[in-house]
Amino acid sequence: MEASAALKILAVIAQGFALGEKLVPLFDRVKKLYEDYQNPDRPDVTLASFDAELEAMRKRSAEIQNSGT
Amino acid sequence: VALSLKGDIMNRLIKSCVALVALASLAACATGLNLSPRERVVDLVARYAILQEVAIEAVRSPSVDADTKRAIRAADVVAVASIERLAEVSRGCARDSEGRIVLEEADQCQPDRIKVIFPVALAAIGSLQTALAQEE
Numbered sequence: 001m002e003a004s005a006a007l008k009i010l011a012v013i014a015q016g017f018a019l020g021e022k023l024v025p026l027f028d029r030v031k032k033l034y035e036d037y038q039n040p041d042r043p044d045v046t047l048a049s050f051d052a053e054l055e056a057m058r059k060r061s062a063e064i065q066n067s068g069t
Numbered sequence: 070v071a072l073s074l075k076g077d078i079m080n081r082l083i084k085s086c087v088a089l090v091a092l093a094s095l096a097a098c099a100t101g102l103n104l105s106p107r108e109r110v111v112d113l114v115a116r117y118a119i120l121q122e123v124a125i126e127a128v129r130s131p132s133v134d135a136d137t138k139r140a141i142r143a144a145d146v147v148a149v150a151s152i153e154r155l156a157e158v159s160r161g162c163a164r165d166s167e168g169r170i171v172l173e174e175a176d177q178c179q180p181d182r183i184k185v186i187f188p189v190a191l192a193a194i195g196s197l198q199t200a201l202a203q204e205e
Contacts, residue, residue: 019126026119033115037102044164045111053114054156060121061149065142068128 105170106159106183113190114152120197121145127201137203144197151190158182 104112124141127133161177164170172180 019122022122023119026115026122030112030115030119033112034102037104037108037112044105044168045108047160050107050111050156050160053111054153057114057117057121057149057152060118060125061145064121064124064128064145067125068130068138 103170105164106162106172106178106180109187110152110156110159113155113194117148117152117194120194120201123201124197137200140200140203141197144193144200148190148193148197151186151193155183155186155190158186 124145127141128138157177158179159177161175162170162172162180162183172178174180
């Protein structure tokens with residue numbers, strides 16, 4: 001195998017790990033939400049955190065619309 | 070060879086992530102939790118974030134074709150718009166001090182509108198899932 005081909009494959013593997021690193025905290029976030037929801041003493045979702053989630057969604061959407069164009 | 074292998078790996082990676090999200094969604098539905106509309110939107114956005122991260126990687130990837138990227142972008146626009154609309158009519162539906170869900174009609178709490186918009190938002194998210202799973 002050529003060195004450049006090996007490098008490209010390594011780059012893809014690195015890309016996969018980078019995506020994994022981004023996804024693991026998000027899966028943890030969903031898991032934490034469910035733990036909170038099952039806790040009878042938990043406070044309701046505050047408007048501040050509600051708006052923060054929406055803002056983060058808008059930022060990710062802007063990235064989808066503007067990346068790779 | 071390296072490029073086709075790269076495309077294949079990327080494709081498998083994206084599909085396995087989509088499958089994971091689908092499983093996570095199913096598991097979430099199976100729990101049957103009693104959530105307030107506001108909590109339900111936060112939950113939806115948290116799960117949608119996972120799909121969005123996969124979508125960001127897909128639109129950046131040179132091995133994903135232009136048509137698929139267009140489909141991903143279009144699906145995200147629709148999903149975000151419907152979630153925004155859902156947020157507008159549910160941000161006022163919270164719990165009272167004793168943890169009971171309050172569903173009184175108000176400016177920012179419209180239970181009837183929520184019932185209509187929620188399935189639309191889920192369908193739009195499903196479209197993004199489908200776009201991400203498209204063959205190269």
